[in-house]
Amino acid sequence: MKNTIVNLFILFTSFLSIERITAKDFVLKTNIQYRSAEEAKSDLYVNDRCRLDLYYPEELKNFTTVVWFHGGGLEGGEKFIPETWKNKGIAVVAVNYRLYPKVKCPVYIDDAAAVVAWVFNHIAEFGGDPSKIVVSGHSAGGYLASMIGLDKKWLAKYQVDADKIAMLIPFSGHCITHMTIRKERGISDKQPIVDELAPLFHVRADAPPLVLITGDRELEMLGRYEENAYMMRMMKIAGHTKTKLFELDGFDHGGMASPAYEILLNEIKTISK
Numbered sequence: 001m002k003n004t005i006v007n008l009f010i011l012f013t014s015f016l017s018i019e020r021i022t023a024k025d026f027v028l029k030t031n032i033q034y035r036s037a038e039e040a041k042s043d044l045y046v047n048d049r050c051r052l053d054l055y056y057p058e059e060l061k062n063f064t065t066v067v068w069f070h071g072g073g074l075e076g077g078e079k080f081i082p083e084t085w086k087n088k089g090i091a092v093v094a095v096n097y098r099l100y101p102k103v104k105c106p107v108y109i110d111d112a113a114a115v116v117a118w119v120f121n122h123i124a125e126f127g128g129d130p131s132k133i134v135v136s137g138h139s140a141g142g143y144l145a146s147m148i149g150l151d152k153k154w155l156a157k158y159q160v161d162a163d164k165i166a167m168l169i170p171f172s173g174h175c176i177t178h179m180t181i182r183k184e185r186g187i188s189d190k191q192p193i194v195d196e197l198a199p200l201f202h203v204r205a206d207a208p209p210l211v212l213i214t215g216d217r218e219l220e221m222l223g224r225y226e227e228n229a230y231m232m233r234m235m236k237i238a239g240h241t242k243t244k245l246f247e248l249d250g251f252d253h254g255g256m257a258s259p260a261y262e263i264l265l266n267e268i269k270t271i272s273k
Contacts, residue, residue, distance in 0.1 A: 006151045025086060034095075034118040035111075049098045052115055054127050055081050056091035060087040064132040064166070064272045065091040066121050066264070067116055069141030071171075072256075074108050075100050077120030077140070084261035090272065091128050093119055097144070105181045105197060107156060112144040116165075117158035124170045132271050136264060138257045139221075140180070142173020146199035150207055165208040166271045172214045172253055175200045175227040187240045189222065190254065200231055211267050213246045215256035 031051045033040055040047040057063055066085065068075040079094035120130050135145045140210040148154040149168040155161065160248035177198040187193065194200050212232055217225035225247055233248075235243040246263055248256045 010019050019100055024254035026055060028053060028055045028081070029057045034115045045068070045102055046260045049096045049140050050111060050114070051079075051096050052118070053081060053094040054091065055086070055094070057089055058127075058165040060089060061087060061127045062129040062132070062133060063091055063120060063127060064135055064268055065093060065128045065137050065237065066134045066268070067093045067095065067119055067145075067226070069095050069097070069112060069135075069137030069144045071101070071137070071139030071141050074143075074178060080148070082257075084258070085265065088265060090268070091123065091126065093123075097211065098140065100184065104184050104252065105178075109144060109147050109197075110157070110183065113148045113158060113160075116148060117160045119156060120160050120164065131164070132166050133164070133273070134169060134264070134268055135165050136169040136171065138260075139173065139174065140178065142170030143178050143199070144173075145170045146173050146175065146210075147202075149210075150199050150202035151196070151202065163206060163208060167209045167268060167272060168207070168212065168269060169211040169264050171257055172220065172224050173199070173212075173228075174224070174267045175231040177223075192223070192227075200227075200234060203234045203246040205233070205239045205241075207235070207240055209242035210235060210240065211246070213252040213256065213263055215247075215258045216249050217247060218250040219250075222258075 030053045034052050035046055055238050068078055077095045081094045082093045085098045124130055137145045137148055141193040145168055148166055148255050149162055149165050152162040177193040178194055181197055212228040214220055214225045228245055232243050232245040248259055
């Protein structure tokens with residue numbers, strides 16, 4: 001299914017302190033540690049990178065929360081809250097995670113699971129509904145969202161059932177094994193692999209609803225659209241009835257994120273009621 005989105009939006013990429021959005025009583029709390037104090041004390045890189053920002057509506061209750069993983073090829077990037085999602089009655093958890101080459105697979109996947117577990121365990125303290133948690137991300141972030149949502153072992157380590165995720169919405173995420181993981185093994189980014197570290201390896205009928213979004217197939221990075229199209233097909237063959245695929249004509253790998261923010265807002269209306 002193709003969807004052409006023409007509006008462009010601006011990313012709001014950094015917050016330096018707690019910020020109160022007085023117009024609608026939204027609050028931003030920054031640099032919350034999601035791993036244990038013991039881990040952070042014993043590892044300076046954990047202390048630096050394993051942190052999240054939480055933006056939430058102070059006066060609302062039982063709101064939907066979107067966990068958002070930044071892109072950057074598992075090698076770079078910083079947490080940010082998309083401007084499009086502000087003042088929409090939802091919470092956004094923007095996440096930093098450890099990066100290659102300081103760490104290697106599966107550390108960054110485990111970080112993604114740890115922060116989603118943190119949200120399940122703590123979002124009710126801020127008024128959120130743990131049954132309305134959406135996991136999303138762009139590029140490498142989309143890969144992380146898919147991995148922890150489809151391969152249940154990552155969240156099971158933290159006593160969370162991945163099937164409790166309300167919706168998975170990866171933006172232009174790898175469905176094969178991520179190129180940085182292949183690089184760690186000395187394999188070219190043009191050599192596709194599907195193993196246990198590929199979301200495609202974990203297709204299953206009982207997964208959370210899955211909304212796949214990519215840029216234009218002729219403009220995307222390598223075969224990213226085709227990976228996602230194959231994921232959609234295999235999920236349906238496996239018996240999953242709630243997989244969608246959006247291809248954004250005219251948008252490349254980086255540019256597709258802005259219109260995809262609006263698609264996410266539209267898709268989560270079904271769980272935000």
